[in-house]
Amino acid sequence: MTGKPRRIEANLEYLRKLFIMPDSPDKFIEFGNELLEMIHDFFQEKGGIHSAITLPELSRIFDRTSVPEGPHLIKDVLGEIKSKVIDHSVKVGSPHYIGHMTSAIPYFMILLEMIIAALNQNQVKIETAKASSFVERELIAWMHRLVFCRTDRFYEKNIQNPRVALGNVTSDGTLANFTAFLVAREKAFPPDGDFPGLRVAGVGRALRHYGYTRGVVLVSARGHYSIRKAANLLGLGEENVITVPVDGQNRMDIKKLERRVRRLQEGRDGERSKIIAVVGIAGTTETGNIDDLEAVGGIAAEAGAHFHVDACWGGSALLVEEYRHLFRGIERADSVSIDAHKLLYCPMSMGVVLFRNERDLNTIRHSSRYIIRRNSVDTGRFTVEGSRPFASLKPWAALKIIGREGYGLLFRHAKETTDAFREMLETCGNFEILNHPELFILNYRFIPAEVRDRLGAWLDERAGAKERNRARELEGRIKKVNTIVNALNVKLHKALRTDDTTFVSRTTLESTRYRPQSIVVLRAVLINPLTDRTALDTVMATQNRLGLELWPEFRTAYVRMAGSEGGEA
């Protein structure tokens, strides 16, 4: 399986044979085995997480600007995939890769993908997707029940009732959120007399009809970027996503939300604003924290706005009773989005969006005369996407194979891993923890113990300072030190990428104990069941070693700045 692909002669009989699952699957199995070995080797391989190759080098490998002419042997092309693609892929399943929400997946997922591809159902329409349409609805009912806990009767009536949809399977969380806002927008500007509703009339006519100048969406400063994107796509405008600050736990500040809503309702900004939706977050992307959903939901209800919960990250934790209390109030949401490729451990990519009211998705129902007819049972009537794969088989089967109990064990392991890493970082001394992890995401930074202690002392002193000048001076010092430590952590993150034996990600938070100053933080997502204490040791040791190596560059500036109070440190 190596060398340059050999061109072969084009021949219809050969091509037709490619379309037939072989009578004896020997050939297929032979390729399958080789593939499995390739994949196995890739995961076992020591060395870099991202492969040492540089991006310019990759540019030169993939620089062919026109389609290949002749057919090439499958064997050769698989060999090319091995040497050019697999060898230079990111080992997202590595126990040392704890930087993104992309984790290891159970190997049975590969079997499920084989089934999905072989069946090649198109979920848009019952004529191209029979049992699979029912599987999808069953999965949606399970997830709906997890979130909204409605009655047995409700689910028995609606699980396979083609006149309604309890939710959609979407290609990812961005489209799940988007679908929720699409429904919210329609409900905010419904048909009214001669006015046929926003979907028919458009945003411009809808605003004119209802006497508004804009429609807005409120979300905390931790909101995912897909929310701003959705406001763009929907024609609401990115500027009409109103960001509410968070508290020190990365939760939406409820008082500020209330004030913002009042300001909007009173038109104090010179606009007549229709509040389309208020968003609660159940597991922020950066910090894993969860809004006070009960309070956010209460305010949304009072404002007559759609209450959407972005639970793309955390929603699956509802599978486990001990996490339920964190989500209190989610059952009052109008819609909730959850990603299957995150805490359900499915491969890329699949989201779901669920609507408490089983009739909500009817507001965006559509039909055409050659496909998804009005009175059909076609799933495509309710979706943003058209053609869709049978992706729902993966979480459906995973929920059977792993079960609620199994997910309970996986999440407990994730929590223990998060706690262990936190403790290790604290014990080491050269790190500072910067969030209160709720759902397996830890924010921290490298900071030499001396500096950390000095900052701590200043913070304490400032809190108790009676003299205003002294408090201001301390604040100035703290800011300057943080600026230095920010630069250090940016550089450390680059050094970690160059070292490439471990991986965490990096972001900037204004909500740490130094708020409102923006702090550069490292971000660990600790959900890989293969990440054990040894892996964590390696991750921490690497960061500590590289951090200490880099520190001297920054120390001079620190010493100069800290002056008499920090000079000897």
Place this chain on the structure above:
Amino acid sequence: MTGKPRRIEANLEYLRKLFIMPDSPDKFIEFGNELLEMIHDFFQEKGGIHSAITLPELSRIFDRTSVPEGPHLIKDVLGEIKSKVIDHSVKVGSPHYIGHMTSAIPYFMILLEMIIAALNQNQVKIETAKASSFVERELIAWMHRLVFCRTDRFYEKNIQNPRVALGNVTSDGTLANFTAFLVAREKAFPPDGDFPGLRVAGVGRALRHYGYTRGVVLVSARGHYSIRKAANLLGLGEENVITVPVDGQNRMDIKKLERRVRRLQEGRDGERSKIIAVVGIAGTTETGNIDDLEAVGGIAAEAGAHFHVDACWGGSALLVEEYRHLFRGIERADSVSIDAHKLLYCPMSMGVVLFRNERDLNTIRHSSRYIIRRNSVDTGRFTVEGSRPFASLKPWAALKIIGREGYGLLFRHAKETTDAFREMLETCGNFEILNHPELFILNYRFIPAEVRDRLGAWLDERAGAKERNRARELEGRIKKVNTIVNALNVKLHKALRTDDTTFVSRTTLESTRYRPQSIVVLRAVLINPLTDRTALDTVMATQNRLGLELWPEFRTAYVRMAGSEGGEA
């Protein structure tokens, strides 16, 4: 692999092992083999295309309303998938299934899906997708060149230039079209002085700023329903998709398009309309016909509108030189969408949208501080979707394995199959062909020879009729007969679904030789390389047999209506 799944004890060690690609892949291979056999049997199986099970029966199989508690053996769950899911799936790969654009796929696609799942790259970001980001860009360059034929220099410069994107990989054609309109909308209402552009300001403010009351999109009556859907999603409003009638070949009527554009520009409808986009279709979903892209593009350019070509169906035919002339003018498009799961024979689902101008996608570029940073090389900066699978590997590898020459042979086979079926239907006598197939889609209906001949005679007579009354009488008769034949074909289509040994789809066209009367037509999509003359014989014989069985029910009405002129028929 049968029986009820057995619940097993939840145990972390067992679960962790699921996440490890086995050292010796024996277990995996064992499951893999069983699966392959299952899938093989499913395809070999005689009997119905859709399985005989009724929808209410399926409802009862998938009626479990809450998530399973304990883990279950993989073996058992796979057994359940076999008996409940695979056995009741639609055999879209069957040579007798010629009703939708979902065809057989080459079996190597299953191997590619294994690789994609095992690597589990997330295309949103280079940190989660390294070589795969470059593969995607290479594929996009190939497709871009097929369509726009720009210079070597252009492709060498841009193929891996992270500051621009020549196009996006999307989850399907609907999102490809949607992305094109998103860019078109932004270009129609760009930043201007204090006005920050539509994406920031929203549709309402954009219309006010530029002094329009609405933005419109023009497309022919054959336009895909996703275009109306996109107008809804984008806040333009479904009523602002303006449908231009087609000629007898299902091509947009250019004169009518010109008149419509002029009317809009002159504001004769009492609106101030901004023409955002004019759409040409390269392979209509219902009939496979291609607009006169040169003429449509010319009018779009004159109107200063974005020219989008929906080539989701037909675009891949550009791989083959002999089809190129059908698409003349496509190289002047601003954007073009093509589906990989249609004529590239990839599994569900993947689309691409390509922009002639390499800077167009920058109008919708976005960033965030924890992912897809502004100066990054992340693909996610340009896409509507967020998390995305490495779907591009499939068409990328298929274009190598099959090659342009191989696709040439497949399309030639599709054309010969279409011609052969057309000829067979004409020879039989009880069918009437109702379109001029260009890209492997045939529209026809069942109509007993006597009725077909009578209608033909009336049409001829009407064309030459000097007496106005006689012409009107003939027209009335033709209409009534067509109404009867429409009902017959609806019923025949239902009977075919019940018989279930073959499958074609059904739609309604106003563009046949009976236009403007709506005619119910059967629709065959003839792209499966396994569909041979024997399969076509079976399809036609079944339709003829069932049609003739149903005809007596309708004949009485026909005889009564046709009166003295048709009575003896």
